[in-house]
Amino acid sequence: MQIEIRIGAIQEVEADAVVVNLMEGVTTPGGATAAMDQALEGRISRVLAAGDFRGRLGETLVLYTDGQILAPRVILVGLGPEASFNAEKVRHAAAAAAQRARELKARRLATVVHGAGRGGLSPEEAAQATVEGTLLGLYTYQRKKENAERPGPEVLQLVEFDATKEAAIAAGARRAEILARFVNRVRDWVNEPGSDMTPRRLAEEALGLAHEVGIRAQVLNEQQIAAMGMGALTAVSRGSEEPPRFIILEYAPEGRLERPVVLVGKGITFDSGGLNLKSEEGMATMKGDMAGAAAVLGATLAAAALQLPVPVVALAPACENMPSGKAYKPGDILRALNGKTIEIVNTDAEGRLILADALSYAARYNPRAVMDVATLTGAAIIALGQDVAAALFSDNEELAAALLRAAEATGERLWRMPLWEDYLERIRSDVADVKNSGGRYGGLGTSAMFLKQFAPEGVPWAHLDIAPMDIAEKARGYVPKGGTGYGVRLLVRYLEDPKP
Secondary structure (H helix, E strand, C coil), rough: CEEEEEECHHHCCCCCEEEEECCCCCCCCCHHHHHHHCCCCCCCHHHCCCCCCCCCCCCCCEEEECCCCCCCCCEEEEECCCCCCCCCHHHHHHHHHHHHHHCCCCCCCEEECCCCCCCCCCHHHHHHHHHHHHHHCCCCCCCCCCCCCCCCCEEEEECCHHHHHHHHHHHHHHHHHHHHHHHHHHHHHHHHCCCCCCCHHHHHHHHHHHHHHEEEEECCCCCHHHHHHHHHHHHHCCCCCCCEEEEEEEEEEEHHHCCEEEEEEEEEECCCCCCCCCCHHHCHHHHCCHHHHHHHHHHHHHHHHHCCCCEEEEEEEEEEEEECCCCCCCCCCECCCCCCCCCCCCCCCHHHHHHHHHHHHHHHHHCEEEEEEEEEHHHHHHHHCCCEEEEECCCCCCHHHHHHHHHHHHHCCCCEECCCHHHHHCCCCCCCEEECCCCCCCCCHHHHHHCCCCCCCCCCCCEEECCCCEEECHHHCCECECCCCCCCCHHHHHCCCCCC
């Protein structure tokens, strides 16, 4: 979609549809909506007086202008109550308006910058949220459709009356375009069938994008992975005909990779459960078990495209977890890259194994902070609910607080969970340093404590279990059904002001 900035009055714009807004409970339009109401000779006021539009978040109403202005249609969109208004509400409202414009087959859409007036947002923040909501809300998975439908309007025009805000609006729009590009690419990766989005394919796409944004990328093959001593990743991949890959992206602003933030993502491109085979229902969405790897790759690429000042490394161990005569077995003892041994009690607890090697690898960068992102446990979904929030564990208060602030700003919610030492007792092994599962109860906490054993010592560390958020069961606002792209915007927001 082409994004344009226009300085002028919204009622004077020539487009297939123009968008104005209203907060819930407001009975007299203000700002640009009042100007549009006047141009339409009070039509919006009459709609409000009749009670046909309440301003609920995402509510839309189409008014046909009958030649009173250049645009043939006005889309009125609700912003919800003023008391709870924020940038997240803008994203949802902008998505609703764009989706309505798509239904109307509008090719050119003009909109006010939601929230830059009465909403109290800065022009840059409001423009970013408006464009993010539009681009993310219009996403549809198109890769496998021979005759894919046009995804929506081809041009989005941001209209602002005050010329002094133009530079800020342009900056916010540009940032939103970059973020939406990589969020939508991550959605594509998660939506791809597991037979297509193999470890090799994920590596190829990451390499191509790294070349586009100009950062260093490296992919280790199965021989290099084994020779390095990544015994856990090697074992998990053994049951599949598809070879593993270890994807490394390094973003070094001004050529310096000193004390980077290291992002580690679980890249199980399909998870059958291995010899501890999943049920038919449990296997249905396992093409998305690489969403953590996709998120950290997408966030690092976006950070580079945005030219953020902090160095970032993405580490994505990628493989399949399949049953075969060569598959690893319950009772096996594996040795991870840092030398610790792991007793296997359940081959369906494989994500933490490949992360163990990747977290160990992270230590060589002397990182300022390490975060891993993974669709790790069904327990996270049970604890927090599907499509509600991801679980956050951290051994550092400042890092946890920074991530929670980023979650609040982006609408990609996190809920902090306890990291009690009791969980470590449940994963102690009689025959190895640790075992890869502590059993049914407390599975969310024991999985996090397992990962902590492999995180670099003395380095602030956080674990994000995004199992509740990787795939949405139904569309909601700017989040589509299917792959959500969760984590990209959250991590980039954190990287703008990394703590500690």
